[in-house]
Amino acid sequence: MQRQLVRALVLALVAFSIAAASAVPSRAAQSAGGVAPSRLARLRRGINLSHWFAQAPKGDYSEAHLKSHTTRRDITLIRELGFDHVRFTVEPAPLFDEAAPARLRPGHLRHLDAALDMLLASGLAVILDIHPADEFKQRLKVDDPFAAAFVEFWRALARHVAGRDPERLFLEILNEPLVEDAGRWMKIQARAAAAIREGAPRHTIVATGPRWSAVSELLRIEPLADPNVIYNFHFYEPHTFTHQGATWGADYWPHLKGLPYPSDPQSVSPLLERVEDRAAREALRQYGEERWDAARVEREIAPAVEWARKRGVPLVCDEFGAYRAFTPPAARLRWVEDVRKALERRGVGWTMWDYAGSFAVVLKKGGRATPDPQTLAALGLPGKQQTGKRKGERFR
Numbered sequence: 239m240q241r242q243l244v245r246a247l248v249l250a251l252v253a254f255s256i257a258a259a260s261a262v263p264s265r266a267a268q269s270a271g272g273v274a275p276s277r278l279a280r281l282r283r284g285i286n287l288s289h290w291f292a293q294a295p296k297g298d299y300s301e302a303h304l305k306s307h308t309t310r311r312d313i314t315l316i317r318e319l320g321f322d323h324v325r326f327t328v329e330p331a332p333l334f335d336e337a338a339p340a341r342l343r344p345g346h347l348r349h350l351d352a353a354l355d356m357l358l359a360s361g362l363a364v365i366l367d368i369h370p371a372d373e374f375k376q377r378l379k380v381d382d383p384f385a386a387a388f389v390e391f392w393r394a395l396a397r398h399v400a401g402r403d404p405e406r407l408f409l410e411i412l413n414e415p416l417v418e419d420a421g422r423w424m425k426i427q428a429r430a431a432a433a434i435r436e437g438a439p440r441h442t443i444v445a446t447g448p449r450w451s452a453v454s455e456l457l458r459i460e461p462l463a464d465p466n467v468i469y470n471f472h473f474y475e476p477h478t479f480t481h482q483g484a485t486w487g488a489d490y491w492p493h494l495k496g497l498p499y500p501s502d503p504q505s506v507s508p509l510l511e512r513v514e515d516r517a518a519r520e521a522l523r524q525y526g527e528e529r530w531d532a533a534r535v536e537r538e539i540a541p542a543v544e545w546a547r548k549r550g551v552p553l554v555c556d557e558f559g560a561y562r563a564f565t566p567p568a569a570r571l572r573w574v575e576d577v578r579k580a581l582e583r584r585g586v587g588w589t590m591w592d593y594a595g596s597f598a599v600v601l602k603k604g605g606r607a608t609p610d611p612q613t614l615a616a617l618g619l620p621g622k623q624q625t626g627k628r629k630g631e632r633f634r
Contacts, residue, residue: 272465273552277405277442280363281468281554283619284323284589285316285599291353292327292369299332304349306605308593313360315600315607316593320619323363325556325589326353327413330370330391339390342398354399358406365444365556365589366399367410368392375416378426389429396437409434410444410556414451414472420458423448431462443467444556451556453542461551471542472557473577475535478525480573483564493518499569500531532576536583543584554587559597567612575616582618590617 289295290308316324332346357364377384396409411430417423431443445462447455451472461467474480479501481487482494493515498505506526513519528534539555546553558577560570574590581588591597599614600607614621 272550273442273468274405277408278468278552278587280406281323281365281408281587281589283321283617284325284363284365284587285321286325286327286557286589286592288327288592288595290327291350292329292367294329299329299346301349304353308353309605310356310360312593312607313357313362315609317360317362319599319609319614319621321362323365323589324357324593325365325367325410326357327367327369330368330374333395334387334391336384336387339387340394342391342394347398354402354407358402363406363408365408365410367413367444367556369413372416375412375414378412378415379417379419379422385426385429388426389433392430393433393437396434396441398437400438400441404438404440404442408442408444408468409438410446410470412446415446415448416450417448420448420455424459427459428462431464431467435464435466441466444470444554446470446556453538456542457545461549468552468554469546470554470556473539473555473581474558474560475538476525476528476530478521479530479565479569480560482561484561488521490515490518490521494522495564496566497522497525497569498566499573500529501526502529503527532580535573535576536580539577539580539584539586543586554589555581556589557591558588559591561596562598563596571612571616574613575618578617 287308291299291304294303294307313324328350333342333350335341335343354364354366378388392411399407399409411427411434415423415427417426427445431445434441434443443462443464443466445467446469447457447459449455451470452475453471453473456469456471461469477488477491478494479497479499481491482497484491493513494509496509503523503526506522510519510522510526513522542553558574558581560573562570578588578590590599592599594600594602594607598610599617600609602608609621611621
């Protein structure tokens with residue numbers, strides 16, 4: 239009986255959530271305030287902290303992993319390299335109990351608190367990004383009770399972190415939603431934002447469009463009624479170049495390696511002769527014909543900037559980067575520089591993907607991080623060439 243009552247309450251909450259009023263703000267709401275310029279200025283040059291509290295190898299969120307993967311020394315280095323913020327990606331599963339979403343699991347929460355305190359103590363701003371596995375996001379597409387539980391989870395998490403500095407802690411609703419229906423995502427996002435605002439009245443929220451947070455998806459939504467929100471998009475265009483050789487996305491990606499940038503039909507012609515996979519060959523041919531260069535990158539980013547300008551809302555790019563394993567270094571560096579400069583020319587703060595993963599700005603071996611000076615130069619950062627000789631420290 240108790241279980242039935244709980245389920246009935248959840249369904250009632252979903253009905254309220256999904257049938258909520260439109261997420262489009264009134265003019266009064268838009269003029270009632272906004273994101274303080276001082277806060278937006280803290281998100282100019284950032285780096286993503288991947289594979290630590292999210293995307294951990296083999297799903298290992300043990301204490302040993304959490305205390306050794308990213309250390310106080312790493313965070314000090316990030317600051318010394320010239321970054322002003324980090325995007326702290328967090329897998330919700332170790333915290334989240336679907337049956338009792340308002341109760342955060344205390345064991346993992348203790349580790350999350352320690353990491354947050356370490357990051358904020360460094361002087362960096364922090365985007366706390368809920369970054370779940372695809373299975374979690376797939377459920378949000380169709381499962382209304384799960385969407386309601388997600389909203390309650392955020393209410394509890396926001397309440398828990400509300401005591402931390404709102405000038406430097408930003409709360410990102412969800413990384414790359416897989417919800418394809420823009421209307422459904424707007425309603426889920428609106429309810430999550432309202433829950434966050436209830437739990438953390440002073441903190442700035444980071445919102446995004448549906449599916450993969452691409453520029454085209456941002457254009458499908460309207461701003462939330464809450465004026466204290468920054469809007470975010472990701473930029474990996476063209477994926478044929480930035481994800482060449484990758485094994486986790488399009489079926490043709492693993493068949494493409496060594497692609498040039500900029501692109502034109504002449505530069506890809508020698509590679510076409512060696513690509514046997516039909517889909518990969520067609521993608522490569524198209525990549526050449528599209529003639530990707532700095533001007534093309536600028537044109538692709540422009541619609542997001544114009545969307546934000548017309549609506550009077552702030553905009554950031556929370557992810558961009560190119561897979562290191564099979565991308566020619568010179569081509570990768572030029573693409574990174576072109577994207578970074580295009581964002582900066584438009585006044586858009588950026589957060590590169592990622593610190594020490596497969597798109598990295600530092601190379602790690604035996605726990606020791608060595609900055610990549612060429613990538614730092616492409617990012618317009620002077621960087622620090624030496625990391626010191628001390629062993630990495632652990633938080634707390």
